[in-house]
Amino acid sequence: MSANASGSGTAVKPLLRFDDLRVTFRMRERTLDAVKGLSFAIEPGQVVALVGESGSGKSVSAMSILRLLQEPPATYPGGHIWWNDEDVLKMDARRLRRLRGGEVGMVFQEPMTSLNPTWTCGDQVDEALALHTDLGADARRERVIELFRLVGIPQPESRIDSYPHEMSGGMRQRVCISMALACSPRLLIADEPTTALDVTIQAQILELIKRLQKDQGMAVLFITHDLGVVAELADRVVLMRNGEKVEEGPVAEIFANPQHPYTKGLLACRPRLGVKRDRLPTVEDFMKAEAAKSPEA
Amino acid sequence: MVEPALNAPETASAKPGSTATLEAASPMRLALLRLARTGGARFGIAVLALLLLLGTYAPFISSEVAYVWHDEHGWRYPLFTDLFNRWSYTKRHDLLFNVLALEAPFLVVACLVLGRRMKIGRLIAWSSAIVILSWIACMLPLRKQGDDWRSFWDKRAQAHATIQDYQALPPDTHAWAVFPPIPHRFDATYVGAVLAAPLDRNQETGHRFWLGTDTGGKDVLSQMLFGARISLTIGFVASGLSLLIGTLIGGVSGYFGGWVDMILQRIVEIMMCFPTFLLILTVVAMLDRDIFKIMMVIGLTGWAGTARLVRGEFLAQSVRDYVAAGESMGLSRWRIMFRHILPNALTPLIITATFGIAGAVLSESGLSFLGLGDPTAPSWGGLLEQGRENIRYGWLIYAPGLAVFLLVTALNLLGNGLREALDPKSTT
Numbered sequence: 001m002s003a004n005a006s007g008s009g010t011a012v013k014p015l016l017r018f019d020d021l022r023v024t025f026r027m028r029e030r031t032l033d034a035v036k037g038l039s040f041a042i043e044p045g046q047v048v049a050l051v052g053e054s055g056s057g058k059s060v061s062a063m064s065i066l067r068l069l070q071e072p073p074a075t076y077p078g079g080h081i082w083w084n085d086e087d088v089l090k091m092d093a094r095r096l097r098r099l100r101g102g103e104v105g106m107v108f109q110e111p112m113t114s115l116n117p118t119w120t121c122g123d124q125v126d127e128a129l130a131l132h133t134d135l136g137a138d139a140r141r142e143r144v145i146e147l148f149r150l151v152g153i154p155q156p157e158s159r160i161d162s163y164p165h166e167m168s169g170g171m172r173q174r175v176c177i178s179m180a181l182a183c184s185p186r187l188l189i190a191d192e193p194t195t196a197l198d199v200t201i202q203a204q205i206l207e208l209i210k211r212l213q214k215d216q217g218m219a220v221l222f223i224t225h226d227l228g229v230v231a232e233l234a235d236r237v238v239l240m241r242n243g244e245k246v247e248e249g250p251v252a253e254i255f256a257n258p259q260h261p262y263t264k265g266l267l268a269c270r271p272r273l274g275v276k277r278d279r280l281p282t283v284e285d286f287m288k289a290e291a292a293k294s295p296e297a
Numbered sequence: 298m299v300e301p302a303l304n305a306p307e308t309a310s311a312k313p314g315s316t317a318t319l320e321a322a323s324p325m326r327l328a329l330l331r332l333a334r335t336g337g338a339r340f341g342i343a344v345l346a347l348l349l350l351l352g353t354y355a356p357f358i359s360s361e362v363a364y365v366w367h368d369e370h371g372w373r374y375p376l377f378t379d380l381f382n383r384w385s386y387t388k389r390h391d392l393l394f395n396v397l398a399l400e401a402p403f404l405v406v407a408c409l410v411l412g413r414r415m416k417i418g419r420l421i422a423w424s425s426a427i428v429i430l431s432w433i434a435c436m437l438p439l440r441k442q443g444d445d446w447r448s449f450w451d452k453r454a455q456a457h458a459t460i461q462d463y464q465a466l467p468p469d470t471h472a473w474a475v476f477p478p479i480p481h482r483f484d485a486t487y488v489g490a491v492l493a494a495p496l497d498r499n500q501e502t503g504h505r506f507w508l509g510t511d512t513g514g515k516d517v518l519s520q521m522l523f524g525a526r527i528s529l530t531i532g533f534v535a536s537g538l539s540l541l542i543g544t545l546i547g548g549v550s551g552y553f554g555g556w557v558d559m560i561l562q563r564i565v566e567i568m569m570c571f572p573t574f575l576l577i578l579t580v581v582a583m584l585d586r587d588i589f590k591i592m593m594v595i596g597l598t599g600w601a602g603t604a605r606l607v608r609g610e611f612l613a614q615s616v617r618d619y620v621a622a623g624e625s626m627g628l629s630r631w632r633i634m635f636r637h638i639l640p641n642a643l644t645p646l647i648i649t650a651t652f653g654i655a656g657a658v659l660s661e662s663g664l665s666f667l668g669l670g671d672p673t674a675p676s677w678g679g680l681l682e683q684g685r686e687n688i689r690y691g692w693l694i695y696a697p698g699l700a701v702f703l704l705v706t707a708l709n710l711l712g713n714g715l716r717e718a719l720d721p722k723s724t725t
Contacts, residue, residue, distance in 0.1 A: 127628070131628065
């Protein structure tokens with residue numbers, strides 16, 4: 001992990017590069033700047049964690065990669081998202097459809113709702129294959145079974161015909177992952193894929209994403225607010241707050257030596273075993289304390 | 298923190314013992330199973346099935362033409378050829394039901410054989426497609442008659458081997474024939490039988506008019522049977538049309554939102570402002586009184602409510618994650634709308650469709666009752682109108698009134714049952 005992270009300094013051509021991205025929601029009465037100039041890059045095969053609290057713009061940034069935000073109200077007043085050498089913000093609908101699912105896969109937060117309840121799981125994965133590959137029906141079915149096996153679904157031959165309501169949350173998330181992986185994407189966007197799962201299943205899903213990332217050599221953009229997950233999985237960390245990047249760096253560095261007061265606060269307010277507190281501290285507490293300290297220093 | 302627990306993935310099945318034989322149960326299948334357990338819905342389905350059966354096989358129950366005719370020329374089956382006789386069955390929907398009557402036994406057998414391997418919805422879709430295609434084929438010019446091409450339906454022959462033919466045979470001919478239980482045509486005027494009471498005999502043939510005759514001397518029971526065809530056709534065509542328009546407009550409106558939604562909803566509101574029945578009355582009064590035009594008008598005026606409903610359902614569904622997941626896979630908008638969202642929005646649609654069919658049947662009966670129906674179509678409403686004019690002849694009212702009441706009640710009970718069965722909160 002650290003070897004990979006240190007390698008990011010060399011001149012590898014990035015797979016995806018945010019260049020001063022701005023996202024603004026224009027509603028009738030007011031406008032909301034969700035992302036205010038975000039810049040960072042993801043190299044091929046790299047795992048980047050996008051960390052931030054709710055409303056920090058991390059999901060909006062990730063959705064922008066595939067232009068999934070409804071436009072309007074979402075607008076892009078400035079910046080670029082470079083996918084290789086193409087600007088995603090300038091792609092036409094046809095090119096976007098090829099990008100979505102074909103080159104970039106996405107896993108969502110809520111496996112209970114991100115599968116269509118009226119379709120069998122196999123059909124939903126099959127749909128992605130039918131859209132992005134030239135395989136025939138039998139070959140696609142083979143591939144779906146193979147994918148199910150890859151993501152660790154037991155009895156894939158029969159599970160392929162199951163409906164989502166017949167599966168548990170962890171299983172559904174595996175189906176979602178297999179959907180995102182169907183066409184061997186070069187980038188996997190995982191938008192808090194473990195938030196809705198219980199802890200043991202979380203661990204399994206993280207392990208799965210880690211293994212798949214290694215085997216397939218794809219890049220992963222991992223959106224989370226769970227710092228434990230970041231430490232486990234990521235090569236680099238990008239911290240966001242209020243639509244702005246707060247800090248960025250290799251994961252070991254950030255954890256060992258946070259620079260920004262927000263990062264310090266975030267790391268400090270993680271609950272720890274054996275430390276007894278009346279109230280769990282918030283990041284604001286730490287930042288206030290920092291601000292109070294800094295003028296004296 | 299994270300343990301590599303991948304080797305022991307959680308078992309997903311709710312019933313741990315049954316993992317070996319997993320049978321996929323679609324939500325629709327589960328709902329149908331629940332539906333089959335509700336009493337009201339059972340009654341509704343039974344009445345509908347009975348009416349469909351009676352309507353489909355109406356020519357086999359009530360016709361002057363013999364099933365089998367045997368004489369010195371050999372065996373003949375005139376009733377089957379008469380099904381495609383354009384002089385016997387002038388309306389297109391009659392031809393559709395005749396085709397269905399011929400194909401239904403084969404389709405039922407095929408469905409029983411294939412039922413284990415195919416989905417119910419797909420079986421129904423295939424069967425309907427076969428019937429409709431053969432119906433269209435019957436109207437295409439495929440058969441050579443003389444020098445020009447005619448359709449199979451275009452026989453235009455005088456019905457032969459009728460009961461009158463049989464009774465007119467000289468006594469010494471060796472002919473033998475089997476006739477339907479009611480040897481009367483629905484549109485034949487029987488001499489000397491105007492407003493004959495129930496159980497009176499036809500003076501020509503000696504057979505009874507079980508439910509009497511109307512002012513034109515036509516058999517009421519026979520008209521009731523063929524009227525079932527009309528009522529069912531009106532119900533399905535009119536509510537199918539309004540469902541189609543409503544789904545399209547509501548779906549586009551709910552999924553795209555923005556100014557599209559704004560404009561479409563104003564149109565829907567304008568439609569809703571019209572009192573529907575008055576609108577139908579006006580349009581029917583302007584057009585000629587053809588039963589298909591009446592169906593179209595009922596369908597074209599009744600979609601506003603459906604559009605509203607579908608819009609709400611699409612609005613609720615389009616924020617669900619599976620829609621975003623579909624978009625993130627690169628699916629087109631139309632595919633997401635009609636392949637992903639629509640099946641999830643189907644529940645309230647099916648229910649309103651059921652009530653819509655009942656409404657359409659009532660609308661047509663009402664139109665006919667007011668004298669704006671199709672005088673050439675033997676509809677229940679038409680009989681009611683005759684009953685209104687001849688209030689002393691009660692049989693003109695009881696039979697069609699009861700039939701309309703039964704059909705509408707059955708549809709409403711079925712709608713209620715569907716609502717309960719498709720309710721996600723109801724227990725399995």
